[in-house]
Amino acid sequence: MPKKILIISSSPRRGGNSDLLADEFMRGAQDSGHNVEKIFLKDKKVNYCSGCGVCYDTKKCVQKDDVSEILEKIATSDVIVLATPVYFYTMSAQLKTLIDRCCPRYEEFSNKEFYFILTAADEDKAMLERTAESLRGFTACLDNPVEKGVLYATGVWKPAEVKDTKFMRQAYELGKNS
Numbered sequence: 001m002p003k004k005i006l007i008i009s010s011s012p013r014r015g016g017n018s019d020l021l022a023d024e025f026m027r028g029a030q031d032s033g034h035n036v037e038k039i040f041l042k043d044k045k046v047n048y049c050s051g052c053g054v055c056y057d058t059k060k061c062v063q064k065d066d067v068s069e070i071l072e073k074i075a076t077s078d079v080i081v082l083a084t085p086v087y088f089y090t091m092s093a094q095l096k097t098l099i100d101r102c103c104p105r106y107e108e109f110s111n112k113e114f115y116f117i118l119t120a121a122d123e124d125k126a127m128l129e130r131t132a133e134s135l136r137g138f139t140a141c142l143d144n145p146v147e148k149g150v151l152y153a154t155g156v157w158k159p160a161e162v163k164d165t166k167f168m169r170q171a172y173e174l175g176k177n178s
């Protein structure tokens, strides 16, 4: 059965390594007949969570930006793909900023499947585990998240360097089998 898949590409570099892998995942998922949408997060206006706490009661954020539209897409998707460059061994600030803004609706994000796409200059996959763990800090707050796959794209530093690597195929296959 076709799934609804939302890819959140969070690098500030359009066409950079994680964004290219996100596109490959999308291509694979589309080839399997899924309904896929990709958000390039930098195109969206995402303010910081102010921690005001209003949403604890209202389940709505007082801020007016693009986040409510993104949260609606997350809530209505079966599969969420989080693509991020590794920045100082954690996720991009863009992605963390969005995750913090999930407060009003994260309790609705139940039974979703997750994929993580991580890109880093480091050659050592083990060094990227900390970044995967930082993403698990988000999914651990959700009801019955299913982590379906993590792509650790190591040894890629310059923009688009990932194009000549095995990781492109791996991203496609992850999407194809999603």
Ligand SMILES: Cc1cc2nc3c(=O)[nH]c(=O)nc-3n(C[C@H](O)[C@H](O)[C@H](O)COP(=O)(O)O)c2cc1C
Residues within 6 Å of the ligand: 011, 012, 013, 015, 016, 017, 018, 019, 084, 085, 086, 087, 088, 089, 090, 119, 120, 121, 122, 123, 156, 157, 158, 159, 160
């Ligand atoms: C601010 C910044 C911090 C980075 N920190 C790390 C790091 O901690 N470890 C690492 O291996 N690579 C680090 N890198 C390299 C990126 O992870 C690498 O270039 C990655 O391929 C970028 O993905 P992108 O093209 O999708 O943005 C850093 C790059 C920048 C710009």
